Amino acid sequence: MGKRRAGCDSMGMTVAREARRRAIRVLVVDDSNLIREALGNFVADLPGVEVVGRARDGLEALDLARARAPDVVITDLRMPRVDGFAATRLLKRSARPPAVVLCTTEDDDETRRAAADAGADALLLKRDLGSRVERLIRSLADPTALALNNPCHRARSSSG
Secondary structure (H helix, E strand, C coil), X not given: CCCXXXXXXXXXXXXXXXXXXXXXXXXXXXXXXXXHHHHHHHHHCCCCEEEEEEECCHHHHHHHHHHHCCCEEEEXXXXXXXXXXXXXXXXXXXXXXXXXXXXXXXXXXXXXXXXXXXXXXXXXXXXXXXXXXXXXXXXXXCCCCXXXXXXXXXXXXXXX
């Protein structure tokens, strides 16, 4: 566990280490004003977490992510202009890719596969937002947490 693996000290790990020393920066994305504001307010009230922006769709999210460098993006799946899948793929190509949580009401294998293929770090059902979002934000900002699509974390956990 104390060994360093080649390539595991990626930019994502550096971002996660920085997040532990300062507030975790979160971008909230949803086309519903009610959900965007409620989730944004809930997250903003969490100790050690800062909401750095709120976007109405994936296109706004990409602009805000470039400008404000969030550690975690919580985004709706179905949105106009640029949906959550496309936004996730584009966010993950950035120089400092944030962790991405896709939120949906759709609980099926096809959605889970598509989220993983897009590079999402987590898929969260909207009905579970209130009970799981804080733990998820903190675990994705923690370099020792297991993220679904982080090969460095998978390699460490499977090497026993």
